[in-house]
Amino acid sequence: MNSPLKGVIPPMVTPLLQNLQLDVNGLENLISHLLQGGVHGIFILGTNGEGPSLGYEVRRRLIVESCRIIDGQVPVMVGITDSSWSTVIEMAHFAEQAGADYLVLAPPYYFPITQDEMIGYLEKLIPELPLPVVIYDIPGCTKLHLNLKTIQSARKLGIQALKDSSGDLGALYTIMDAFKEDPEFSIIAGAELFMSDVLMNGGHGVVAGGANIFPNLFVQLYEASINKDLETVARLRHKVLQLQNSIYMLDDSPTNSIRAIKSSLSVMGICSDQMVPPLESFPETKKKILAQRLFQLGIKENAGYENQ
Amino acid sequence: MNSPLKGVIPPMVTPLLQNLQLDVNGLENLISHLLQGGVHGIFILGTNGEGPSLGYEVRRRLIVESCRIIDGQVPVMVGITDSSWSTVIEMAHFAEQAGADYLVLAPPYYFPITQDEMIGYLEKLIPELPLPVVIYDIPGCTKLHLNLKTIQSARKLGIQALKDSSGDLGALYTIMDAFKEDPEFSIIAGAELFMSDVLMNGGHGVVAGGANIFPNLFVQLYEASINKDLETVARLRHKVLQLQNSIYMLDDSPTNSIRAIKSSLSVMGICSDQMVPPLESFPETKKKILAQRLFQLGIKENAGYENQ
Amino acid sequence: MNSPLKGVIPPMVTPLLQNLQLDVNGLENLISHLLQGGVHGIFILGTNGEGPSLGYEVRRRLIVESCRIIDGQVPVMVGITDSSWSTVIEMAHFAEQAGADYLVLAPPYYFPITQDEMIGYLEKLIPELPLPVVIYDIPGCTKLHLNLKTIQSARKLGIQALKDSSGDLGALYTIMDAFKEDPEFSIIAGAELFMSDVLMNGGHGVVAGGANIFPNLFVQLYEASINKDLETVARLRHKVLQLQNSIYMLDDSPTNSIRAIKSSLSVMGICSDQMVPPLESFPETKKKILAQRLFQLGIKENAGYENQ
């Protein structure tokens, strides 16, 4: 029996140079920042990592360099979601060769498809994949909100975990109930605000964008949640709410949190905030506000170490 | 002054072998079928061409082979839409080198973005593109319904045409009105059912999936529409409606027409109906119904030539 | 055989006093303005009439007064749509007693329901209704976009017409094709921009909000469309587009056209622009812009008479 995937797994931002090539120095800083914060895994090439916007050379280089730097300290999860069928399989094999541990797969995101078409897709795809698979529900990007039947079908095909970024906690609780007798299957929350609820009700981990900024805050909240230390949960959960309200809400674009997280890392001196179109970095005026707010939130204690 | 893009431009299906490699024989048959039908251009790697699902090697081979076979007889439009920024630019240059005439660009389709973010994206992208650009509005796939301001901004950046597959004729008529004094800008309808309305009210062309099956039917309807021959329009428009009702509605998946068109070409002996996941060919039982209905609709006279 | 419903049928604005009681003087002015413009029917208590926002006493008084003033000169259609089941039936009988000619019915608009639930609703309701029924598709308000099967079921139950305000011309053309052999069934377009297309392709009439302002413009466009006088259609259709672009787009709320139409009637001295919450009249600054634009569009010739 495999031990299930669990803990705090940041969906890592991709540090980039101005020419959109990989910033290897920034990557080393960022991974060091995350590992010092005590995270239990690192997920690269996800939504926060701008995976689908990157060129394939950069994706491959990021996989190789991340695996080299992380060097087995924690599991590496690689996003392979793509609209292109053969590219999904190629990237999966590339990740396996590079030493990654898990593949993360959302629906192919161009065509609108039905649940049954998604099941058919997984039936063809999963046997081709060389590593354990985490299925990723993010309907805001993919247009398909995976239902219980689809996730059960995927489980029969061998997937190891669900990462839920649907925002639909009602559906997630129903799914968690359906899998509660399946000790090898992990439920990973994608919404920071529900993190403690999901963990206290039987979930296994969290992919929290904010853990790029404050990894240790999320690690502490994870531990308090699984230990059912309600007072600590209440205190730390409030900090996560502040992060949400003061950092993510700086504008109201649908990707505001993704942009705010990368800008925060730049303010903190970890890596630049260079983004790939269509996403854009914050202008200087917003970065100044961001710097003040990060300071108010207490960068040092929340990051979990003293690098400022 | 450039003469604007116009006429019937099928969004060409991509003929594939069972191993998902390009079926060059099928491609020759299909291009020959379209050119004999009198089409005015061919659009490859669009939604009907399953462009975003194809591997990049197949996409490049399709560009090269299509340009070789078409050989300047009609303009070749190449879909370059991608969630990956650098890949859009690479494919654009590849298409230019291969001899293509136009690039077709929809929003990058992973992240939900705003109209202003789309304008920012175009401001950075369009100067990098080596060929005239057709902007492509297909919110059912991209989640962004381009508004008038975005299209006007894109026009200032140099785009040559709008291909509208939004299904929102009210918005399209407003856009057409805004561009009616701009003789170099083309309005290309993507909805077969509105084709004659758009053409009779000042539009320039149509990208009709059904023109893969019956190219000459659409060419005749195009000519009747621009000549305002209302009786012929009424007669041919009814055939387009029959195509819709008897062929596309064979199931109710959101991609039913795409799958029906590829299956029809297989029934007609032009190319196989091999599709790329997540889309799936029709099962044999449906293909039999399809064959009967195509026969009832009159394959030969609508295709415009005698190859059966 | 009944002659089908046809022509230009304004969805009449409800003239109100500041205390939200019926403005009978304004009503007389407005009906006179519409009849002088040559309209073929008048639809009261629809969406433009703010029907669902009005108190029931006002609704009843409006029905009585409208029937009295119109006095059989044109058919009177009364909107009876309500979330309250028994109220629909009561208002239907009230309208019949008052001398109305048709009832207009959209789905009950509180609960989200399925097509089959709508069919079940109609099966129970339509036998209770004492006048011919026009079914009204307006998913932006009701959340249900009536499909072909539902409309066919409603037709079997005896409905006389479809008024389509879905904005989905593709679906409407499919419906029109399905009913083209049914000479007693009318297709009434609700979208001004598609009016000539629908009429030229077999539709029977139009419920155009703008006909409150410029009834004769729409009557002329109706006649040109059914006579297939393409030059006149093109000229008048352009005026409708201008009305849309210069008058309706004064703000971007979802009900901008409804508010603009009532304000326009106020600017023209026909009735006040008092609205019922949640809708609000335009502020004075906007009304000044509106007045200028109405003047530019040519109030007098478009209204079809000389009352200014």
Added chain:
Amino acid sequence: MNSPLKGVIPPMVTPLLQNLQLDVNGLENLISHLLQGGVHGIFILGTNGEGPSLGYEVRRRLIVESCRIIDGQVPVMVGITDSSWSTVIEMAHFAEQAGADYLVLAPPYYFPITQDEMIGYLEKLIPELPLPVVIYDIPGCTKLHLNLKTIQSARKLGIQALKDSSGDLGALYTIMDAFKEDPEFSIIAGAELFMSDVLMNGGHGVVAGGANIFPNLFVQLYEASINKDLETVARLRHKVLQLQNSIYMLDDSPTNSIRAIKSSLSVMGICSDQMVPPLESFPETKKKILAQRLFQLGIKENAGYENQ
């Protein structure tokens, strides 16, 4: 200072005779069932009560009879939401005269409106209302998901509580954080599955449809949640999940839970399952399955008393 609204408040089903008149016997049974179950308030004329579908005579009679039967034992909340402006105010005054304690108000549900239009509506409406107001967020029915700014504006106008049936727990947590220093304002969860999360994180009560069937189950879960008795929470929360999965999911219409709850009360002999169109009772075959499942779930112990 008022003590805030709190506890388990069933959104009471409306017992009806076959002729759609109020079933006063059924109403007495149902209220007795709820009060014996220990509920802290009763909400009539909400979504589960089919409020917007009822005739106004029945609504008035229900208000009067409910206030008479409840007789001050717990607070009575009355849904006054209506698309008709003056009717909202009339029903509010009627409820006050009848002895109700709170008014529950959702957006007027016909026109699509903006947040700012909703704020304008509340600014006009709330000063007219004679009782404390609970604002009700149920975008699945009203099309408007109230945002933080709107709720803060409503609070300044004097509302006492938010009842959230949006299903969007992320937004609710942000709202709860914004109001955590406001001891007189109540947060009432509308989603049964989030009930314990909301209560443990600072919420005050729950409007749970399932409390019609098993009032005491929800009362026990409420108490365990506010006492942070995690073991009991886990055990009872599982029963709520079973209720959801075995009773509500009997079909997949959007109103399946509303119909299942009324049918359950019929199976339990409390009142008939007569519904108002457009909603329909379950057919006999489904009621048999329902009866078995209710028995398996343990009607008696969950209802909290012995009346079967």
